[in-house]
Amino acid sequence: MASLAPPLLKALLLFSLLLTLLPRTAANRIKTLKQCAGSSIPVYPPNNHNYNRLKALSFRSNFATPLAIAEARNEWQVSQLVICARKAHIRVCARSGGHSLIGHNLCKGLxxxxSAMRQVSIKPGFVAFIQPGAVLGEVLWTLHKSKRWMAAGVCPAxxxxxYVLGGGHGPYEGKLGIACDSMLSVRMVDRFGKILDVSRTKRPFLxxxxxxxxxxxxGIVTSFRWRTVSSKQFDNAVVFRFRWPASRGGELMDxxxxxxxxxGAVWFRIEIYLAKRDKAVFGYGACYGVKNVAECMGRLNKAPFFNTPQRSTTYISTVRNALDLHAFFGPKGGWGSYRANNLYEAMLQQRGTESGQANERIYQSTFLRSADKTGPSRQFWQQYVNFCQSAFGARSVPWVVCELNLFNNAIDRKQNNAFPFRQANLITHFIVGGGSSRDTRFVYNRMKKYLRPFTIGVYVNYPELFLENYAKSYWGANLGWLKRVKKLYDPRNFFMNPQPIPAS
Structure with a gap:
């Protein structure tokens, strides 16, 4: 025993020394960062009230504990923070709206x-200038003042x-393509703090x-130039919500x-909940470029699926303008249930309203394609409805949402960008949560397995931490080229991401 005491004592002393050095090391790095950044750039360490306030704003606020959080108010400050972070040996990540479903905007670095960089304006030629901190509701509100519009997702927060760097899926894509099809150029800060202009003619590969x-x-994007379209066809629209009994789900979806x-002049989403909420399959969406409800119903009645028996109308109405249309899709419209009462609130007061909501949930979004034109069978879809309604028997799970959208029309046009799954027929969203972590994970895995025969990829804006081969799942056939770009611009993952593009 005596002979073992000195080595054991040395080990304990070394361990104690490490415990005392680690906090000092973190504190020294933050000190170096703050001294380099200067007093004009706020940098908040843990336990600072501003640190806690900003951390809590993320959609998934429990993902990581950052070493520090800094607020950048302009492009120069972003560049300076990157330079100073390198000097302090701190890796970084950026947060614009804070809506990452897995919280990768809360890294363990800086x-x-x-969010203070949220300017949106219209330039000559109806080109939009958009800073990264703007949220979708703010962007659409400003565009509409000039009678302009763009592809956007349903959530204004x-x-x-x-949203756009991941592609950008939403209710206008059948007419306008995915959101980033309209990207004209960006300005970006690279890993050295250098400001880069990026477009089809400047650094086209990037x-x-x-x-x-x-x-x-x-890198960190500091501004975008964006192609916009006239809002006229979206100012003249009809929104709707219909209901079928769950027993008709297979027939309807087939x-x-x-x-x-x-x-692309109609957008029709399928939505299913747990049976204890409603034993039904819902279809909601909009007709674009129509004068009245009768014209919209005329379009829908020509579709065989729409005449599936036992349909009832939950809601249908014309809208005042495109803002009214978009608010219907969002939280103040009950996610496609009714028109919002207050458009200002619905579009401009949603930032941060969903903070922390992803903490107890798992999200998945898969692209589906059938080997033939018929698609999955009626029986497949009826079983899908049954699974959504029952959560595969996991009784502790109180919250399930299944959503499906068609993936067609303008999306199918070939574009010079890295979005990989235009050949998909459908995109699904599946959200589960609120129960035990074991049951939540069980339901997630069962749904993933059920959809696997038709799955060709996963939507990178709905990232999943449990993917075994996330790189192939997110980027498909484009992965090889993306690796080359990654190797050029961030080979050592200075920009922290829990699921980075492999550089080799």
Whole structure:
């Protein structure tokens, strides 16, 4: 025993020394960072009230504990923070809207918060200038003042930058394509703090990669130039919500999966909940460029799926304008249940309202494609409805949402960008949570397994931490080229991401 005491004592002393050095090391790094950044750039360490306030704003606020959080108010400050972080040997990540479903905007290094950089304006030629901290509701509100519009997702609280860099799926894609198809150029801070102009003519390989790779892969975007369209066809629209008994789900969805959505002039989403909430399959969406309800119903009645028996109308109405249309899709419209009472609130007061909501949930979004034109069978879809209604028998899970959208029309046009799954027929969203972590994970795995025969990829804006081969799942056939871009611009993952593009 005596002979073992000195080595054991040395080990204990070394361990104690490490415990005392680690906090000092973190404190010294933060001190170096703050001294380099200067007093004009706020940098908050843990336990600072501003640190806690900013951390709590993330959609998944429990993912990581950052070493520090800094607020950047302009492009120069972003550049300076990157330079100073390198000097302090701190890796970084950026946060625009904070809506990452797995919380990768809360890294263990320096979080550069861009929410103060939210300017949106219209330039000559109806080109939009958009900073990364703007959220979708703010962008659409400003565009509509000039009678302009763009492809956007249903949630107005989502940050613009993260949304478009992952592609950008939403209710206007059948007409306008995915959101980043309209990207004209970006300005970006690279890992050395250098400001880069990126477009089809300047660094075209990087420009190609930035549409579809997802946020936080190559640098920090500080502004976008964006192509917009007239809002006229979306100012004249009818919104609707219909209901079928769950027992009709297989028949309904078997026909719906082959619907052409009127060349993109109709958007029709399928939605299913737990049976204890409603034993039904819902379809909600909009007709674009119509004068009245009768014209919209005329379009829908020509679709075989729409005449599946036992349909009832839950809600249908014309809208005042495109803002009214978009608010219907969002939380103040009950996610496609009714028109919002207050458009200002619905579009401009949603930032941060969903903070922490992803903490107890798992999200998945898969692209589906059938080997033939018929798609999955009626029996497949009826079983899918049954699974959504029952959570595969996991009784502790109180919250399940299944959503499906057709993936067609303008999306199918070939584009010079890295978005990999245009050939998909459908995109699904599956959200489960609120129960025990074991049951939540069980339901997630069962749904993933059920969809696997038709799955060709996973939507990078709905990242999943449990993916075995996330790189192939997110980027498909484009992975090889994306690796080359990653190797050029961020080979050692200075920009922290729990699921980075492999550099080799």
């Amino acid at each position: 979080v550069i918060d861009l 989502v940050g613009f930058a993260g 420009f190609w990669a930035m549409c579809g790779a997802g946020g936080g892969q190559f 026909k719906w999966q082959r619907y052409g959505e009127w060349g």
